[in-house]
Amino acid sequence: MKKLSVVVAGTGQIRDVEIQSGTTAGDILHQLNLGDYLLSKGPNEPFFAAAESVYDKVKDGEKIFASTKAEVGITVCA
């Protein structure tokens, strides 16, 4: 088991979770009722895909971010 602190970027609220091996980003977001959000380790790291296992990519006690989906672009370049 690993403990994670999920920071909701918009509010700064911190949600503490405990995850087991194989837990995906989608599992965490679903559990926290953050369906329209994406998880990442910060602005310099890519988003976790919903089906991606987070367990192996985070350290125990690490802080990760949940931010709403956004994309720079216009229709032709998105």
Next chain:
Amino acid sequence: MRVRELGSRPAPVSIRELISRVVRGHGPAISVERREIPYWRERGWTYDGTNYTGSYQTPYAAFRGWIEERRSGSNFFLYSPSAQIKRHSHWVCFTPRGSDWYLVHMARRPKDVSSGILTIERLITEAYQK
């Protein structure tokens, strides 16, 4: 063999402090409360009731920015983008607004300014990593 005491002198301060600490043990732990603040504030942006002012920060570079809040959503501006950003595939999404300010067009608008700042910081990082 006989030992003759020639005299005594005080131990150095560092040794005395070390021994003192061992005798005293650890002091009580100080509980540090974590801050629950929005990402924009954590990154030093300020809000005047209408606009946010600050900078998009990455390990590679930081760029001045401001964000205007509209009913239709937030507009994100970036000042004086670098050559690396201009070479990024999303450069076409930057619209000049005069005086070297650029509007960063969002195909999918974030629901809060913090998520928008994170998105633009991620784009800047990508531009420098390529």
